[in-house]
Amino acid sequence: MTARPTLICCSHGTDSPEGRATITALVTRAAELLENVPFRETYVDVQHPQVDEVTASVDGPAVIVPLLLSPGFHTAVDIGRAAASRSDVVATRTLGPHPLLIELLADRVHAAGLTPGDHVVLAASGSSRPEAAARVRDVRDACALAIDAPITVGYAYGATPKVADAVAAAREAGAARVIAASYVLAPGHFAGLVSRAGADITTPPLGADERIARIIAERYAEGVAELASLSA
Structure with missing residues (x-):
């Protein structure tokens, strides 16, 4: 595995402009913490592009990081299906607990x-x-x-x-x-x-806090390690 895997950040999706800006800020900051790794933003509901479409379109290996606080239907079904569709894509744990x-x-x-x-x-x-x-x-x-x-x-x-x-x-x-x-x-x-x-x-939603961007970066690193073990 030579190319850096693409970071695919998959959130629920929202109609809220403030919510959309929050997620974009988190994804952008996480990519910066990872020294500007290639990244894509995707969703399981409400917004597009959705996770199946993005996963299919990425060139080379990728790590899907669920921007969800707990596992559930979307991690098991939507994100799980997208990750299983390619041998060079893995999905990580959710952000929480952490x-x-x-x-x-x-x-x-x-x-x-x-x-x-x-x-x-x-x-x-x-x-x-x-x-x-x-x-x-x-x-x-x-x-x-x-x-x-x-x-x-x-x-x-x-x-x-x-x-x-x-x-x-x-x-x-x-x-x-x-x-x-x-x-x-x-x-x-x-x-x-x-x-x-x-x-x-x-209290307000957790928002674009630096600590959450650090969790995203950590989950990506876990996914990269899993990809490396699969290709060894």
Whole structure:
């Protein structure tokens, strides 16, 4: 394998201009961290080009990095199918769980003004796939070591409890305030659902933070190592 594999960054896709700009900024920064590796941006829903099309069109080996926080339908089906379509393409793990995401979530919650008596709801997008919920629970457990407050999970869509229900349960349990820690990558539909779930404070989506670009670069390196082992 002589040519540097193309970095294919595959996100969900969104109608939000701010969300689209966030994803593009992350992809561009990750490519810079990788010393300007060739890269493509693609999606599984809403936007085009979609992942099958991009994977088929790339010249030479490629690494698909899901710009998704947890595994689920899109990683197993859309991204999995695209990676399986070529012997010189691999797909990596999702961005989460990762220690840098825990650090970022904790920073956001503390910046929101966490005080004694507050309750934190880790507000994820949601998926019907059990592996997604398992990874979100892993993130919650790690956040519990970094945030000095009770932490429960709520989902914007596709799983229960919904964020609004988790917020209500926290209040019923005696929380002075409820902080929804947005475990959503970029502005868009799911971030909007989280923001309207009734928490006293909602942290912004994770956004184009340098730490997320570093995770993307790390996942790419993992994929390159896997390609090398396959061709050895």
